[in-house]
Amino acid sequence: MKFDEIIENRHSSRSFKDKKVNFEHILEAIDASLKGPFAGNLNNLKFLIIEEEKTIREIAKFSHQEWINEAQAIIVVCSNDIHLENQYGERGRIYSRQQAGAAIVTILFKLTELGINSCWVGAYQDELIKQLLDIPSHIQIEAIIPLGYEKGIVKKPRKISLENAIRWENFETTKRPTIFKEPPLYRE
Numbered sequence: 001m002k003f004d005e006i007i008e009n010r011h012s013s014r015s016f017k018d019k020k021v022n023f024e025h026i027l028e029a030i031d032a033s034l035k036g037p038f039a040g041n042l043n044n045l046k047f048l049i050i051e052e053e054k055t056i057r058e059i060a061k062f063s064h065q066e067w068i069n070e071a072q073a074i075i076v077v078c079s080n081d082i083h084l085e086n087q088y089g090e091r092g093r094i095y096s097r098q099q100a101g102a103a104i105v106t107i108l109f110k111l112t113e114l115g116i117n118s119c120w121v122g123a124y125q126d127e128l129i130k131q132l133l134d135i136p137s138h139i140q141i142e143a144i145i146p147l148g149y150e151k152g153i154v155k156k157p158r159k160i161s162l163e164n165a166i167r168w169e170n171f172e173t174t175k176r177p178t179i180f181k182e183p184p185l186y187r188e
């Protein structure tokens with residue numbers, strides 16, 4: 001699949017078939033995320049792979065999201081701020097959130113390439129999930145990613161327009177200043 005296709009195809013899926021996902025595909029997606037950038041090349045992340053139905057049901061309950069019961073597996077993305085904080089102080093904590101987010105998106109894209117559907121879930125009861133999975137209190141849960149093979153096909157709506165998201169040269173300017181002349185398309 002071309003990168004543009006992966007971007008277009010990725011969407012949040014919240015309904016899954018009763019068909020197992022090969023754990024090696026899950027490992028591939030996580031491995032892809034480890035090839036991304038890390039501040040100071042310090043990896044702050046751990047990924048818990050949950051395949052047991054009983055645990056999936058508990059996670060659905062602690063997230064108050066019924067649809068998660070249908071997930072065939074869940075990746076719980078965890079981070080530890082300590083090394084980044086030691087290296088970068090307060091900013092280290094920001095880096096920790098940022099590189100977790102970058103890793104999560106890489107996982108979603110890689111799963112899409114592998115034909116596996118998923119959803120970034122950020123709403124859950126941290127403390128209950130930590131207890132359930134024996135996650136130490138100093139570790140952050142950055143996201144949970146329920147995954148599987150989607151039931152039906154969900155049409156993806158167009159996202160925010162590019163024009164709305166762009167500013168030129170400063171935060172207020174919405175049009176590209178005319179002082180930047182277009183270069184000729186062809187020069188002899």
Ligand SMILES: Cc1cc2nc3c(=O)[nH]c(=O)nc-3n(C[C@H](O)[C@H](O)[C@H](O)COP(=O)(O)O)c2cc1C
Binds near residue numbers: 012065119156
């Ligand atoms: C930080 C974050 C938290 C999210 N939390 C949830 C969630 O708890 N439950 C859920 O169903 N979707 C959640 N989503 C998915 C968004 O609803 C979804 O990405 C958005 O509606 C855009 O749709 P798309 O992913 O299909 O493009 C979350 C996404 C992000 C980035």
